[in-house]
Amino acid sequence: MFQLPRGTRDFTPEETEKRRYVExxxxxxxKSFGYKEIQTPTFETLELFTAKSGDLIIxxxxxxxxxxxxxxxxxxxxxxxxxxxxxxxMQMEPKPLKLFYFGNCxxxxxxxxxxxxxFWQAGCEIxxxxxxxxxxELVAMAYTILKNVGLKNIKLNIGNLNIINSTFTQLGLxxxxxKKLLPLxxxxxxDDVFSLxxxxxxxxxxxxxxxxxxxxxxxxxxxxFFKEDTPAIDELSNMExxxxxxxxxxxxxDFQIKMSIVRGLDYYKGLVFEIDAPVLGAExxxxxxxxxxxxxxxxxxxxxTAGFAVGFDRTIxxxxxxxxxxxxxxxxxxxxxxxxxxxxxxIEIAQNLRKEGILTDLDLLRRGIGKSLKYANSKxxxxxxxxxxxxxxxxxxxxRDMKAGDQEVVKIADIVSKLKNN
RNA sequence: GCCCGGGUAGUGUAGCCUGGCAACAUAUGGGACUGUGGAUCCUCUGUGGCGGGUUCAAAUCCCGCCUCGGGCCCCA
Numbered sequence: 001m002f003q004l005p006r007g008t009r010d011f012t013p014e015e016t017e018k019r020r021y022v023e024x025x026x027x028x029x030x031k032s033f034g035y036k037e038i039q040t041p042t043f044e045t046l047e048l049f050t051a052k053s054g055d056l057i058i059x060x061x062x063x064x065x066x067x068x069x070x071x072x073x074x075x076x077x078x079x080x081x082x083x084x085x086x087x088x089x090m091q092m093e094p095k096p097l098k099l100f101y102f103g104n105c106x107x108x109x110x111x112x113x114x115x116x117x118x119f120w121q122a123g124c125e126i127x128x129x130x131x132x133x134x135x136x137e138l139v140a141m142a143y144t145i146l147k148n149v150g151l152k153n154i155k156l157n158i159g160n161l162n163i164i165n166s167t168f169t170q171l172g173l174x175x176x177x178x179k180k181l182l183p184l185x186x187x188x189x190x191d192d193v194f195s196l197x198x199x200x201x202x203x204x205x206x207x208x209x210x211x212x213x214x215x216x217x218x219x220x221x222x223x224x225f226f227k228e229d230t231p232a233i234d235e236l237s238n239m240e241x242x243x244x245x246x247x248x249x250x251x252x253x254d255f256q257i258k259m260s261i262v263r264g265l266d267y268y269k270g271l272v273f274e275i276d277a278p279v280l281g282a283e284x285x286x287x288x289x290x291x292x293x294x295x296x297x298x299x300x301x302x303x304x305t306a307g308f309a310v311g312f313d314r315t316i317x318x319x320x321x322x323x324x325x326x327x328x329x330x331x332x333x334x335x336x337x338x339x340x341x342x343x344x345x346x347i348e349i350a351q352n353l354r355k356e357g358i359l360t361d362l363d364l365l366r367r368g369i370g371k372s373l374k375y376a377n378s379k380x381x382x383x384x385x386x387x388x389x390x391x392x393x394x395x396x397x398x399x400r401d402m403k404a405g406d407q408e409v410v411k412i413a414d415i416v417s418k419l420k421n422n
Numbered sequence: 423g424c425c426c427g428g429g430u431a432g433u434g435u436a437g438c439c440u441g442g443c444a445a446c447a448u449a450u451g452g453g454a455c456u457g458u459g460g461a462u463c464c465u466c467u468g469u470g471g472c473g474g475g476u477u478c479a480a481a482u483c484c485c486g487c488c489u490c491g492g493g494c495c496c497c498a
Contacts (some may be wrong), residue, residue, distance in 0.1 A: 003471080017492065053498050060496075077498055110423075112491065134490050156431075162488090263498085282493065307496090365451095368472090373459035380450095388457060 007109070007117025017329045022149050022316055023102060025123045029145045031102040032135065035124050038099050040081035044070040052080045052267070052294060053251050062106045062117075074106035079307060080294065082125050087300035095128025095303070102312070114283030114314045115162065121308035123289075130304035132241035132289065135271050140244070140250035142308045143288050146275060149315060150324045154286065156254065158263030158273045160239050161290070166232035167210060171202055186262040190215055208354065217257040235270065242271070268292045271306065277318035332359040333419065334376040336369055338388035346387045349397070349412065356416050377402060382420060 004010065011019060027037065032237045039187045046063050075081055078101050090097060102122045111117055122145070126138060137159065147153050164185075164400050168178050177200045195209035195331035219240055226232045246252045259274045262390045273291035280286075289308020319326070333353060337346040346362055353360040361381065363372050369386065376384050388397040391409055399418060400407035410418050 049498080057498065058494095060498090079498075107496095111494075112493090115497085170430075218479085251479095267498090283497090285497080288497090336458090368455070369458050370455060371452095373457090375459085377459050384459085386458075390457080398458085400458075407458085 007111035035100040046073040083294040085300040097127040102125035120312035125307035134247035157258035305371040334381040335362040336372040
């Protein structure tokens with residue numbers, strides 16, 4: 001017996017149908033916002049990812065050498081590949097450039113619910129604009145994607161790294177000090193932040209104002225923290241515009257300002273946001289994104305970029321936890337030949353139905369009618385066509401409605417119209 | 423990488439503590455039923471995650487590993 005590799009999964013027909021439904025739903029939302037889908041390879045050069053995220057992450061990357069000695073890696077995420085693609089081949093495309101993707105990614109991590117070694121991400125990047133309306137649209141689209149697939153209970157949090165950085169500057173905190181604070185802020189351990197600040201030379205009063213600011217969702221309170229002429233004021237008014245547009249024009253109202261969003265890496269600039277599904281427990285983040293700069297890191301001409309990624313597997317889990325009613329995908333018709341002699345004619349009829357776009361299955365086990373009906377029933381097929389010599393003499397078949405339990409004799413020429421009318 | 427809890431036919435479970443023929447339900451194939459389903463009955467097939475130890479004897483006790491899950495770490 002062989003076993004699945006740790007952290008990977010098989011998907012049954014039912015699961016695959018669910019996943020395909022959600023995938024198509026997500027992709028159509030991207031498209032509705034004018035985004036175009038792209039694809040990149042499953043593996044890339046290892047340095048693409050280490051350049052972006054540092055050598056540390058190599059522990060969590062599926063890295064390998066190929067037979068030519070090239071250092072390669074299964075992609076752990078898709079932003080870097082998309083930006084590589086952009087810098088290599090798409091820099092001259094008209095702006096803004098709106099790209100989305102859907103694909104599997106790989107991380108060597110301890111698996112648990114909502115975290116797998118092979119997982120799927122849907123996401124997008126927008127290149128060449130940093131207007132408030134572009135960012136508001138980005139956030140609204142992330143929110144809309146999750147709402148459109150049918151999630152009821154999600155939480156959208158919006159922050160801004162430039163503003164956080166300005167607070168550090170204003171408080172006169174060194175890079176080292178910031179490194180101590182950021183993990184605590186990220187984990188919302190504000191009491192620990194507060195008690196650490198005096199050690200870094202911050203007065204109790206400032207420390208209080210700082211930790212209050214981190215926890216407020218009132219943008220005016222955040223403004224009060226800053227002196228009039230700091231760059232943060234511009235960033236704040238930008239953020240205010242984004243939030244206004246979200247609320248009044250995109251009609252996305254249930255979000256929170258959360259200044260304590262830090263996100264992992266330092267190529268994020270300005271806007272950051274996250275969407276959680278509280279039902280999921282420990283691994284509850286469904287979506288994360290923001291503005292970032294990878295283009296210059298990858299050798300391209302400087303241009304604003306922003307994007308987000310949605311955890312596809314977690315979205316499915318959240319839908320299941322919320323007991324979402326996934327549509328069922330049934331076979332429309334099951335054809336039963338009553339005897340061996342009827343098989344040829346049955347196949348012929350099946351083929352005609354298939355040409356008409358009717359999902360048609362056919363008995364392939366030469367089973368009796370009773371068993372065949374039982375099978376059709378267990379597969380939730382709605383209609384059964386029974387093909388036997390009696391009806392065939394009049395160019396007819398028996399069409400049986402499995403739900404109602406009644407049946408009628410129908411001319412072969414009329415089957416399609418009969419089926420389509422129901 | 424750390425702590426904790428699981429793993430018994432395809433699926434869901436019992437038995438484990440206190441070692442003694444592996445059980446039940448359901449599903450699958452065949453049949454009762456040679457032209458009519460969901461019911462009923464009969465029947466075939468299919469089981470201890472893997473490896474080692476203790477023992478006359480291991481699903482059961484012990485050890486290691488694999489794997490799933492809860493919580494950490496991390497989360498690009």
